């Protein structure tokens with residue numbers, strides 16, 4: 001008999017079905033027991049006699065053949081009266097370290113991360129990763145429909161892309177190599193190499209000494225790079241349309257998950273664009289909050305987001321015109337004000353989720369800029385080569401997948417939106 005997933009069980013009595021999953025809950029009522037079977041799509045109730053249920057333990061993997069019975073009181077209005085139950089995955093524990101079936105998870109986040117194979121089973125945790133999976137699907141579908149090609153670029157690289165010293169080193173057969181901070185150089189390379197429009201969903205690594213609610217040392221970067229652009233506004237238009245597409249897609253595919261987190265996504269997202277100096281001025285004048293040079297502080301991001309929400313009704317704001325001194329050497333200066341760049345950040349509910357911008361596409365200009373940054377062009381020879389053979393005007397952006405998931409679902413800590421966490425302390429599981 002073919003397996004039926006729980007979400008596909010028809011609300012019809014007397015149908016013979018085979019369901020497979022884990023023992024989620026056992027509810028003994030004397031002579032009979034209600035046992036909840038959980039698969040990746042949902043939960044169905046089994047009605048068992050005492051004799052059969054006594055051999056079952058929470059989280060055993062089971063396969064059940066039986067008949068459907070209508071019961072309005074059961075989850076989904078249907079239950080299964082089993083003819084045969086097979087235990088296909090035994091359990092080996094005294095007490096479960098984490099309650100998988102608790103209505104509200106009592107274990108601390110640390111404990112949940114320590115026992116990840118169990119905490120991931122909990123329906124509320126699964127819902128986070130269903131939403132995350134659909135964010136990535138929406139990203140891919142939206143871009144593919146607009147002639148973007150998906151690429152996969154090396155994660156072991158020879159030089160820094162984003163500047164700074166936040167890189168993990170790797171011993172590459174005796175040579176010093178690094179884990180990539182971003183696919184930046186390679187996504188630009190692909191634009192010049194004729195792909196024109198590319199995206200990548202891949203890991204990025206930051207050896208940052210930050211152990212905070214919003215920093216990971218390994219995160220998933222949703223990268224976009226687009227050739228033949230007019231300016232950075234085209235990139236912000238694209239990202240705004242992408243955010244709207246992600247919201248539409250989540251409304252269609254994750255209604256149940258969004259409800260679990262009590263999230264209502266707005267029908268239409270319109271994102272204000274504000275030059276960074278203006279944002280800094282608002283923070284100082286209205287909130288007496290001084291900003292660091294060429295940026296705003298983490299606290300400033302929260303305060304500004306509140307202000308934008310009240311003034312424009314938007315959870316998002318694009319900050320534009322970051323200074324050259326605060327952007328990597330590849331950022332295109334603004335011809336009208338060469339101290340500033342044609343770059344932007346996207347702040348979402350008080351957290352930066354994106355950096356993007358137009359890049360320098362002229363070989364000579366890029367080489368000069370590398371020198372201005374006190375770097376040696378010889379160290380970037382392979383990158384510079386890409387600019388010798390007709391590199392069109394181009395630009396792109398990157399969204400942190402865990403950060404956007406965190407903010408959509410209003411979670412407290414980025415680790416909740418990370419399948420397996422790599423932070424300063426955590427190398428296992």
Ligand code: AMO
Nearest residue numbers: 182184206215216219353354355356396397398400
């Ligand atoms: P940036 O360094 O700002 O830009 O990174 C882009 C986005 O990646 C996410 N992110 C992080 N998420 C979790 N933990 C971290 N430690 C972390 N660091 C960054 C954030 C951030 O906005 N090459 C450019 C992008 C571009 O211009 O295309 C870059 O990597 O959401």
